[in-house]
Amino acid sequence: MPLIDARNITYAPDGVPVLTDVDLRSDGRRIGVVGRNGSGKTSLARVLAGLIVPDGGEVRIAGAAVARDRKAALSAVGILFQNPDHQIIFPTVEEEIAFGLGQMGLSGPEAREKVMAVLDRFGKAHWAEAAIHRLSQGQRQLVCLMSVLAMRPRVILLDEPFAGLDIPTSMHLFRVLDDVDATLVQITHDPAMVAGYDHVLWLDAGKVAAQGAPQAVLPVFEARMTELGAGDDLSDLAG
Numbered sequence: 001m002p003l004i005d006a007r008n009i010t011y012a013p014d015g016v017p018v019l020t021d022v023d024l025r026s027d028g029r030r031i032g033v034v035g036r037n038g039s040g041k042t043s044l045a046r047v048l049a050g051l052i053v054p055d056g057g058e059v060r061i062a063g064a065a066v067a068r069d070r071k072a073a074l075s076a077v078g079i080l081f082q083n084p085d086h087q088i089i090f091p092t093v094e095e096e097i098a099f100g101l102g103q104m105g106l107s108g109p110e111a112r113e114k115v116m117a118v119l120d121r122f123g124k125a126h127w128a129e130a131a132i133h134r135l136s137q138g139q140r141q142l143v144c145l146m147s148v149l150a151m152r153p154r155v156i157l158l159d160e161p162f163a164g165l166d167i168p169t170s171m172h173l174f175r176v177l178d179d180v181d182a183t184l185v186q187i188t189h190d191p192a193m194v195a196g197y198d199h200v201l202w203l204d205a206g207k208v209a210a211q212g213a214p215q216a217v218l219p220v221f222e223a224r225m226t227e228l229g230a231g232d233d234l235s236d237l238a239g
């Protein structure tokens, strides 16, 4: 079984087909998901993370059935949302990073040790007691990433991680992600972000339009996006 094994995923809340028969089976270390606004990328990320139970199909990550076995899912897969404020629930950096570790069953002192280790790794030990709301968006995004990394999941899902970040912060995050010792699944509108990846899946209106090596998928995706852009108006937006 591949590390990421999602088969025939169908998700249709209130009968609205958001994902239809999506397959993603890969052992690639760097996987990209591209598609237009409203094509179902975020929904797919949530299904892969086990946060949404699909109406059909099943996701296994590192063998764990993520929707049914939430405890196993915590060490199999982590997710970094596009907007850090959708993720953060605690007032201080230390509490925020410790939360997931506590969910995994670590004691307070064990969690604190791991929190300090991940803060140290990013040269941010002085952030432990910091109030999260006083950090910038890029800094809050880094707190979320540290929270995910502290749990050491096999797979990390990144939903447009660069949206809203300035160029230096993006470059820093890019270097950090490049170094991460986990499989990354990055959702993006920007084909350049995933051009060097192992596998790319193109979602269109909730279905797989194509998937495979980026050299095969991205030129067709870009040509299609350019074609749509030339004659597009906003009423054509998927969804």
Ligand SMILES: Nc1ncnc2c1ncn2[C@@H]1O[C@H](COP(=O)(O)OP(=O)(O)OP(=O)(O)O)[C@@H](O)[C@H]1O
Pocket (backbone or CB within 6 Å): 013, 014, 016, 018, 035, 036, 037, 038, 039, 040, 041, 042, 043, 044, 238, 239
């Ligand atoms: N719970 C839900 N009920 C009804 N419709 C939904 C639900 N969740 C998602 N959708 C719809 O499914 C479509 C896909 O949404 P999703 O956020 O997954 O797309 P996306 O590709 O991530 O979009 P974007 O690039 O704009 O962030 C949208 O039209 C959205 O409105």
